[in-house]
Amino acid sequence: xxxxxxNDLVSYALSTAEKMGVxxxxxxxxxxxxxxxxxxxxxxxxxxxxxxxxxxxxxxxNNRFGFSSTNDLNRENVREAVEKAISxxxxxxxxxxxxxxxxxxxxxxxxxxxxxxxxxDEVKVNLALEVNKAxxxxxxxxxxxxxxGVQHDWRHIVTSDGVDLEYESSLLGLGHMSVAFExxxxxxxxxxxxxxxxxxxxxxxxxxxxxxKTSELAREAVKASLPPSGRLKAVADPEMVGLIxxxxxxxxxxxxxxxxxxxxxxxxxxxxxxxxxVTIIDDGLAEGxxxxxxxxxxxxxxxxxxxxxxxxxxxxxxxxxxxxxNLPVSGNGRAQDFTxxxxxxxxxxxxxxxxxxxxxxxxxxxxxxxxxxxGATGGQVDTASGTFTFSAGPSRMIRNGELAELxxxxxxxxxxxxxxxxxxxxxxxxxxxxxxxxxxxxxxxLARVGDGGPHVMIRELIVGGG
Amino acid sequence: xxxxxxxKKAVELGASEAEAFLLSTAExxxxxxxxxxASKTVRLKSxxxxxxxxxSTAIVGTQDVSDGGVESAxxxxxxxxxxxPPDPRWVRMNEKIGTSDVRGTFDKATAEATPExxxxxxxxxxxxxxxxxxxxKPVRGFLTSRAMEGIYANTYxxxxxxxxxxxxxxxxxxxxxxxxxxxxxxxxxARSCRELEARKAGIEAGSRAREFVKAGSIPNGxxxxxxxxxxxxxxxxVMLNPAVSALNVQEGRSPLAGKLGLEIMSDxxxxxxxxxxxNTxxxxxxxxxxxxxxxxxxxDEGVLKTFVYDTYTANREGRESTGNASRGxxxxxxxxxxxLNLKPGTxxxxxxxxxxxxxxxxxxxxxxxxxxxxxGHLNATITHAYMVEKGEIVRPVxxxxxxxxxxxxxxxxxxxxxxxxxxxxxxxxxxxxFRDVIIASK
Numbered sequence: 001x002x003x004x005x006x007n008d009l010v011s012y013a014l015s016t017a018e019k020m021g022v023x024x025x026x027x028x029x030x031x032x033x034x035x036x037x038x039x040x041x042x043x044x045x046x047x048x049x050x051x052x053x054x055x056x057x058x059x060x061x062n063n064r065f066g067f068s069s070t071n072d073l074n075r076e077n078v079r080e081a082v083e084k085a086i087s088x089x090x091x092x093x094x095x096x097x098x099x100x101x102x103x104x105x106x107x108x109x110x111x112x113x114x115x116x117x118x119x120x121d122e123v124k125v126n127l128a129l130e131v132n133k134a135x136x137x138x139x140x141x142x143x144x145x146x147x148x149g150v151q152h153d154w155r156h157i158v159t160s161d162g163v164d165l166e167y168e169s170s171l172l173g174l175g176h177m178s179v180a181f182e183x184x185x186x187x188x189x190x191x192x193x194x195x196x197x198x199x200x201x202x203x204x205x206x207x208x209x210x211x212x213k214t215s216e217l218a219r220e221a222v223k224a225s226l227p228p229s230g231r232l233k234a235v236a237d238p239e240m241v242g243l244i245x246x247x248x249x250x251x252x253x254x255x256x257x258x259x260x261x262x263x264x265x266x267x268x269x270x271x272x273x274x275x276x277x278v279t280i281i282d283d284g285l286a287e288g289x290x291x292x293x294x295x296x297x298x299x300x301x302x303x304x305x306x307x308x309x310x311x312x313x314x315x316x317x318x319x320x321x322x323x324x325x326n327l328p329v330s331g332n333g334r335a336q337d338f339t340x341x342x343x344x345x346x347x348x349x350x351x352x353x354x355x356x357x358x359x360x361x362x363x364x365x366x367x368x369x370x371x372x373x374x375g376a377t378g379g380q381v382d383t384a385s386g387t388f389t390f391s392a393g394p395s396r397m398i399r400n401g402e403l404a405e406l407x408x409x410x411x412x413x414x415x416x417x418x419x420x421x422x423x424x425x426x427x428x429x430x431x432x433x434x435x436x437x438x439x440x441x442x443x444x445x446l447a448r449v450g451d452g453g454p455h456v457m458i459r460e461l462i463v464g465g466g
Numbered sequence: 467x468x469x470x471x472x473x474k475k476a477v478e479l480g481a482s483e484a485e486a487f488l489l490s491t492a493e494x495x496x497x498x499x500x501x502x503x504a505s506k507t508v509r510l511k512s513x514x515x516x517x518x519x520x521x522s523t524a525i526v527g528t529q530d531v532s533d534g535g536v537e538s539a540x541x542x543x544x545x546x547x548x549x550x551p552p553d554p555r556w557v558r559m560n561e562k563i564g565t566s567d568v569r570g571t572f573d574k575a576t577a578e579a580t581p582e583x584x585x586x587x588x589x590x591x592x593x594x595x596x597x598x599x600x601x602x603k604p605v606r607g608f609l610t611s612r613a614m615e616g617i618y619a620n621t622y623x624x625x626x627x628x629x630x631x632x633x634x635x636x637x638x639x640x641x642x643x644x645x646x647x648x649x650x651x652x653x654x655x656a657r658s659c660r661e662l663e664a665r666k667a668g669i670e671a672g673s674r675a676r677e678f679v680k681a682g683s684i685p686n687g688x689x690x691x692x693x694x695x696x697x698x699x700x701x702x703x704v705m706l707n708p709a710v711s712a713l714n715v716q717e718g719r720s721p722l723a724g725k726l727g728l729e730i731m732s733d734x735x736x737x738x739x740x741x742x743x744x745n746t747x748x749x750x751x752x753x754x755x756x757x758x759x760x761x762x763x764x765x766d767e768g769v770l771k772t773f774v775y776d777t778y779t780a781n782r783e784g785r786e787s788t789g790n791a792s793r794g795x796x797x798x799x800x801x802x803x804x805x806l807n808l809k810p811g812t813x814x815x816x817x818x819x820x821x822x823x824x825x826x827x828x829x830x831x832x833x834x835x836x837x838x839x840x841x842g843h844l845n846a847t848i849t850h851a852y853m854v855e856k857g858e859i860v861r862p863v864x865x866x867x868x869x870x871x872x873x874x875x876x877x878x879x880x881x882x883x884x885x886x887x888x889x890x891x892x893x894x895x896x897x898x899x900f901r902d903v904i905i906a907s908k
Contacts, residue, residue, distance in 0.1 A: 088581045
């Protein structure tokens, strides 16, 4: 499907919808290529390529939104999709007010030097094979899986109020999982590193060392005990801070959940909800994160200050939630792909650094646990009640102000507000990361996101252990 | 281009074997807040081709299903396979293409439902929340109807076609009372919109949300723990699906490797995979490589009987597939159960509670998917539970982490198996009661 043909169908959808009497229409064309190479115990288990292309159409008809999409791309089907979007609008609620935005035109491309699609399949497979072999070479490593993921995403959004924005980005990453076996016990550790970049990201580092380190950690973790179960003081590393912020707090700041009352933060703007060193930002262009210059409603993504020195300043919004909450449109109306309508999502959500050095934080913690993001599985939150949970990678106990023995199977839980109010020290470092393998799930949509922060000390978290 | 022509084209281009699948999905969905927040209909076609050139394989998926798009996918797959290193364990694709007799997977009205057709069910659901408690608010929910058609063919046969429908609803309710907040959610899932239990789910969400306004905390400690059937359903697939996959067993990632014929759970536990059972949501006539499905006893009275196989893992052991290939249209098949069914016992939930001296009845958890199926370590964070004392439910509680070894819990730790099976997509299980479970809390 050529760009010209897709763009022709975009114009056709726009004019068809306008003729059918809609007050507003936004048409999104998208073409995404995703390649995944999986090496399982030294053998190429999967080399898959996926090409997807299609059109998503959202209309505003009699003050109601309706959405439809198709990937069977011809004029007849596009016309039918417009009709279906209007029919869907008839089933939706009435929206009184939409947030104002400036209609922008432009082309945004993420930076890359060497286009991954110009690199041969053999080079990609050989890299993944070598990394896997290195990870398997350690004694005690029973199983190793390496994945190389490459994504190229092109989106074009045109709306009846004058938006015309085009987007192209390149994301790639390498992930590795090692399973160690010792004395009848097994433990897995997985890690990944990804970047919005070209193939130069792969050439720029020693990936064999990356998989060897993952295997070494798995070997150490299989011998480790579970942490003591109960309340502990915690120092979280930047990746863990990112996970906690995204899950425990970010979702509760999403305007749709706030406006429907499904967030514990509904009605709390202006309140002091975190301790004073806490400032939290959502920024679509943060270094190390994913690339979101504008959202899928065609709103430019602003740098949104959500919390400033402990005070809740704003929520993330799309046009509909901005209207409902009387807030500016922050550019967070994002859709997984052309088959979904935009919902409010985070982009790159992180805490800004302050003044503590990492060793000072650990010394000051005295006794507790140093929770590490490397090898973590993820997290989840119940936004309405404020309960969150996440799994950390192999972590270390803190004893007498120093890092002590490794612990595995670390699961943390807490409540959003208590945790943010319990932030006692914020480090001076900052790291934001993203992933080419997963993302954040909400309402059955997956979105690529970034998150991070500095090292942070939290007064108390619940740790599930043995 | 249809699947047979795509297979033929791949062979013409030099593939020694090829398989093609075409998936068509039609979905209608309402997002609910206090009202119907948004509606959509989606039509999506996805095509996948996997080829082998000797022992080298490649897969290409495309959602450009025009003749040109499919042909370019086929060409790309053959050219990737040509440069891929061979898999020494590759034997061949599935040669036994066929269907088992699974009926009742498709409902025409559900397949053709428009957003407006779903409105009455949405209203019933939203109204029922208030019926559960007059001050309860429905804050988030979905109502979705979906129809899927899959067509498969390979070098050895086909095409075979399967069609299924699925209807799903979910509702999150909230009650505000004197500055405190209570929440609860419920869901219903069925083959047809008609069978959805909207009113029941709404009442359950609304009335429980009221009860949980007063939820306290669970003291840190060891308890008799009852997990409600819906919690059993969320835990079982996370722990068992990867562990019984022959691929994970062969590649050294399953804690069940080497345990065939051994008693891995209490003799009160029997777990089947219902691949070919009528009125079971995960059942289908053939798996994702055209192999006929079957019902399989995985754990019989505590004894591990078999793992689940696709063609690749079966060939490695010189045996026949169990019809458990599972895949996305652009990914390689992997063996996975279709529908785990933990057979019910005889105790009702009321009887289980009466048999509990000092325990916790867990109604809802999050994060159970972060458990570790490789080590067998299970964890789940409780969002809603009740303390049980001397056979009675005494108060609602929240926030605590259940932690333990899944197999030890189901062996020595298992006290009772309920009779109250809940049927979800891909899993059916009753409530279960365990002794000596650690709950980390405040």
